[in-house]
Amino acid sequence: MDNIKYGIISTASIVPRFINAVKQVGKGEIIAIASRNINRAKEKAKEFKIPKYYGSYKELYEDKEVNVVYIATINGNHYNDALEALKHNKNVICEKPFTLKKEEAEHLFDFAKEKGLFIMEAQKSVFLPITNRVKKIIEDGVIGEVKLVNFTSSYLPEPDNWVNSKEAGGGALFANASYFLELSKYIFEQEILQVNAMSLIGPKGADSQYAISLKLNNDIMINSTTSYHVLTTNKALIYGELGYIEIPNYWKARNAVIVFHDGNKKELNFPCQYELKYEIEHIEECLKNNLIESPIMNRDMTVSTIGLMESISKEWN
Incomplete structure (x- = not known):
């Protein structure tokens, strides 16, 4: 075209x-x-x-x-x-x-x-320069073998906002979980072996807070929490044997920092006006x-993510 x-x-x-x-x-x-x-x-x-x-x-x-x-x-x-x-x-x-x-x-x-x-x-998050730099750092073993990842995010919607309504397709799960799920799939390229999930359900039927844990097939554990009740730190923390990577606002990140156990740090910066x-x-x-x-956000990536979120949602409801 x-x-x-x-x-x-x-x-x-x-x-x-x-x-x-x-x-x-x-x-x-x-x-x-x-x-x-x-x-x-x-x-x-x-x-x-x-x-x-x-x-x-x-x-x-x-x-x-x-x-x-x-x-x-x-x-x-x-x-x-x-x-x-x-x-x-x-x-x-x-x-x-x-x-x-x-x-x-x-x-x-x-x-x-x-x-x-x-x-x-x-899915903007998988195309960010920070995401691709972090993926390469992990693949090169800069922080050693990764064993644990934590994602946190939050948003305080007004009571009449459609995101509070299950009927409208709202809820923290469908609004936010695809970020951490598709980032995890893209960065680690591993199958999800086990899923555990909990939620709080709001008055309009949609989940207002969730905690999801995943186990990947190379023994990486991933935890994600999103809340519509309280403000969190809004970041990803990727823990390896030699240190960790901190990514503020991971779904739209412009910067990150590598913190090594010996006290050294390395900053990563990719400033941009419009992350899309x-x-x-x-x-x-x-x-x-x-x-x-x-070739990146392909059928398998999207369909498998929707399938996982749908099964979690059904379990809660």
Whole structure:
């Protein structure tokens, strides 16, 4: 694909970051944005100098100039919105979590393949320079053999926020767990042998706090906690025999530090204005080469993650 022309579904809070990152990369062009509220679409179009805006998603799907649709709707709508885009012959970038059910994720990948269209879950964390530097440091044995990893994150939503609603696809699990799950799979390239998970369930049925433990097949243990009740340190700690790596805000990290047991430290810094730029560079390279699947955020990565989150969710409910 030579001319990448994006249409954006939704005016959610992540959308401005996507728009600015596309502009920073400078290869694709955002030509349309849609909202169920035409005034919001008009407002965003004016703010970001987007030529066209629509008061329904259907109108954007039917725009013949748009060849890539970016879906940033609430979690519970991802499957249907992505499916409609594919039915209108659009390549699809869908925010995480890709879907809420494994069979839905499988169907989207199958349908995209049948139509020869590119589809990918937008998972910025695996494309960050910090992530790839840390992966290489671990592979090179700089901190020795890794045995333990801790992830913590938090968010304090307003009571009426859709993330509190199970029906809308909310909850800490579907909102946050894909970050640590897909980072772990990408960095360690190991199978998950065992899963233990606990949660607190809020008044609208969605989990408001979770603790998940994984055991990988080379005896690495990974613990992750996310809370909607209290603010945590929001970091990843990767412990090896010779020291540890600390990654603040691991899902959007610009820096990290290696702390060795002998007292030495090494800082890693990759400053950037818009962290989504790296996944967009990858997406546009895939589109340029006419791929229908990312070699990194591929079918297996996404489907297995959705399957694991779905099984955890079912156990809690």
